[in-house]
Each structure stands twice: as structure tokens, then as C-alpha cells.
Amino acid sequence: MAPMLSPAAVKLDVNPVHFGILIDAIMEVGLCHPPVGLNLCVAAGIAGMGITELTKAVLPWLATMIVFLIIVTYWPELSLFPPRLTGIM
Helix, strand or coil: CHHHHHHHHHHCCCCHHHHHHHHHHHHHHHHHCCCCCHHHHHHHHHHCCCHHHHHHHHHHHHHHHHHHHHHHHHCHHHHHHHHHHHCCC
16 A cells, blocks of 8 residues: 555655654554454464454553554654664655
8 A cells, every 4th residue: 555655645745754654553553453463363373372362462562552653643753863863864
């Protein structure tokens, strides 16, 4: 979806680096989100646990990722500070 959404983000004056970080954070939440998150299914298989039991264990981490996503979405300077500090941007 990123290649299709990128032109719209550029038209809306969203920094491409910030957009990439948002896409990455959204994918991270999606891969760990019950009931069909791929990382959740793989971890359940490795741990020998059921999806329901593992979902309960993952919920605090999922909440943390969602809070991070909200902060980075509404405070873009947080994600753009390191590239600017290193001179990439």
C-alpha cells in the first residue's frame, strides 16, 4: 500500500521519512494484532500456546505500540529529529 499512498502523502505535505516511519509502525501493530497477526500466530506455534492465551500476554505490548503510533503520528518532529541530527535530511 505504501507505493499507492505515497503520492497522496506528498500532496498532503507529509514528509516522506515520516510517512515511512508511520507505515512501519502501522505494520508493527498489524502483525501483532489479534486474531490474525502473523507474528502472533508464529509466536503461538513456537511457544506452544493458544492464540487466546498469547493474546492476553501481548496486550500490554500492543497498547504500548498503539500509544507510540499515536505520539509519532501527531508529533512528527519526534521521528524526524534523528535524521536531521545526523545530517541525512
